[in-house]
Amino acid sequence: MQTVFRVEQVLRGDSALVAIEGVDAREQRVRLEVDAATAGSVRPGAALVVQWWTAELPQPATPPEVVRDAAAPADAVDESMTAAEGDEPATTFDERLEREFRALIGLR
16 A cells, blocks of 8 residues: 655654654554654655555464563673574574565565
């Protein structure tokens, strides 16, 4: 589905994200948050073209892996996230899900 929205507001602040809010001809609203560099010179009155679609995702074959605690230091290494020598690098559930989804829609 593709819809064209008229940008009503571009909300910039202290965050690295910019919120672009718009409305279409049927008064449906959209809010898109993007990084400031991507938002670039978007201004109220501009056209925001949004194209979207949905697809069924396959259920993961294995349960989600444990991801290191968010409170742990960024340089801390969780042993469960490292691969043994000769193994493929460990991946998170989100990375596996994205790979499965990309394969499902024909992207590699």
